Amino acid sequence: MSLVPRMREDGAQAISRFIADTVAQSGAKGIVIGLSGGLDSAVVAELAVKAIGAKSVLALHMPGIAPNKVELADAKAVAKWLCIEMRVIHVGDGSKSLGKGLGKVEKAELGNIMARSRMIILYHIAKSESRLVLGTGNKSELLTGYFTKWGDGGNDLQPIGDLYKTQVRELAKSLGVPDRLIKKVPTAGLWAGQTDERDLKIKYELLDQILHGIELGLTDATIARKAKAPVAEVARIRGLVRKTIHKRRMPLVPKMATRTVGTDWRE
Numbered sequence: 001m002s003l004v005p006r007m008r009e010d011g012a013q014a015i016s017r018f019i020a021d022t023v024a025q026s027g028a029k030g031i032v033i034g035l036s037g038g039l040d041s042a043v044v045a046e047l048a049v050k051a052i053g054a055k056s057v058l059a060l061h062m063p064g065i066a067p068n069k070v071e072l073a074d075a076k077a078v079a080k081w082l083c084i085e086m087r088v089i090h091v092g093d094g095s096k097s098l099g100k101g102l103g104k105v106e107k108a109e110l111g112n113i114m115a116r117s118r119m120i121i122l123y124h125i126a127k128s129e130s131r132l133v134l135g136t137g138n139k140s141e142l143l144t145g146y147f148t149k150w151g152d153g154g155n156d157l158q159p160i161g162d163l164y165k166t167q168v169r170e171l172a173k174s175l176g177v178p179d180r181l182i183k184k185v186p187t188a189g190l191w192a193g194q195t196d197e198r199d200l201k202i203k204y205e206l207l208d209q210i211l212h213g214i215e216l217g218l219t220d221a222t223i224a225r226k227a228k229a230p231v232a233e234v235a236r237i238r239g240l241v242r243k244t245i246h247k248r249r250m251p252l253v254p255k256m257a258t259r260t261v262g263t264d265w266r267e
Contacts, residue, residue, distance in 0.1 A: 003209035003216075003226050007163070007170045012047060015159050019051035019134070022157050026132055030056030032125050033134040034118055034152070035078060035086060036189055037061070037071035039181045041136040042078045043172050044159050048134060054083040058131065062121060064114045065092040066192040074181065081178075091117040111190035115151030123154070132156040140165040143211050144237070145244025146200060152188070153247060164208040202233070210237045 008014070023031060031048055035041045041059075048057045061075040067090070079086035095114040099105040105113070122133045135155030137147050139162055147153040160168055165186070172182050186196040186204070197203055206229055213223030213234070220238065224231040246252075250262035259265045 001226065003212045003223065005164045005167050005208055005212045007167050007174070011163070011167075011171055012050070012175060015047050016051040019048055019157065019159055023052055023056075023132060026156075028132045029130040030058065030132075031134045032058045032060060032122055032129070032131045034122060034136065035059035035061050035075045036136075037068075037074035037078070038186060038189075039172055039177065039184060040138055040160060040165075040168055040186075041075075042177055042181050043168055043175065044134060044136045045078060045082055045084065046175055046177065047159055049082050049084060057082070057084045058125070058129070059084050059086040060118075060122060060125065061086060061088045062091045062118045063088070064190055065096060065110070067092065068189060068192075071189055074184075077178075078181075089121055091121065107191060111188070111194075112148045112151060114190055115148035115188070116154075119151050119154040126156075134159065135161065137161055138165050138168050139163055140204060140208055140211060141196075142248060143214075143244075144200060144207070144240045145247045146196065147247070149247045164211065165204040166208045202237070206233075207237065210234050211241070214238055214241060 019031070030052060033041060033045055033048065035045060045057060045059060059075070059079050061072060063072065072088070075086065091114055095110060095117050098113050098117070099110050125131065126133045133155045135152070135158040137152060137158055138160050141147050142161055163171065169182055187194055188196065200207065206227060209227040210223055210229060210233070213227060214237070218226075220231050220234040223229070223234045227234070253260055253262050255263055
């Protein structure tokens with residue numbers, strides 16, 4: 001049994017229906033999405049256009065402290081390709097001001113401030129223009145906690161949240177996303193030289209096999225053998241999944257009644 005996760009044939013159609021149904025049920029006039037210039041946001045934006053039409057999709061490109069001209073150019077190219085409106089709003093200066101007010105702030109902490117600043121802007125636009133905030137996080141990021149709580153993890157719907165990064169690449173090829181974006185080094189764009197795989201200390205191709213093995217309930221030894229990875233590396237990734245549970249659930253509420261929000265209350 002291979003641990004390489006594969007896309008289901010109707011994946012694009014199923015996700016587009018999910019977006020269309022969610023927007024319709026909410027009564028919103030459209031969606032707003034952070035368009036970074038990377039692959040995940042490009043895929044989600046295209047699925048949104050397929051779901052509700054280009055005129056109902058608004059993209060925001062929000063450069064941080066180290067604006068990247070390549071990322072901006074790629075975001076503009078995606079917006080032009082999909083015929084959607086894109087606005088550029090800088091979050092770097094505001095984030096630095098917030099950081100100074102907090103005293104000594106490490107680089108990673110400043111990255112969290114920038115991510116949460118982007119969330120504030122997305123929700124401001126969403127509220128003022130009757131839109132939903134569309135998330136762009138994938139399953140690899142969600143399971144390892146590689147996102148900022150109440151930052152890029154804050155959104156109304158997460159269309160590719162059940163797709164591993166390698167599945168997103170597979171989906172992108174079927175959608176006709178430019179090859180340049182598919183091969184692009186993944187980054188959150190929080191500071192110069194920052195990349196996902198450097199932060200995670202593992203390539204997505206191996207990470208996704210390990211996560212898929214964990215999803216299937218396999219032991220560390222079995223995952224290591226099938227993925228051709230050290231057992232210690234499998235254990236490290238399992239540890240990441242375990243210690244970031246709090247980032248994937250509602251705030252804990254002590255159970256005092258018959259049904260409790262976040263525990264056994266079903267909407």
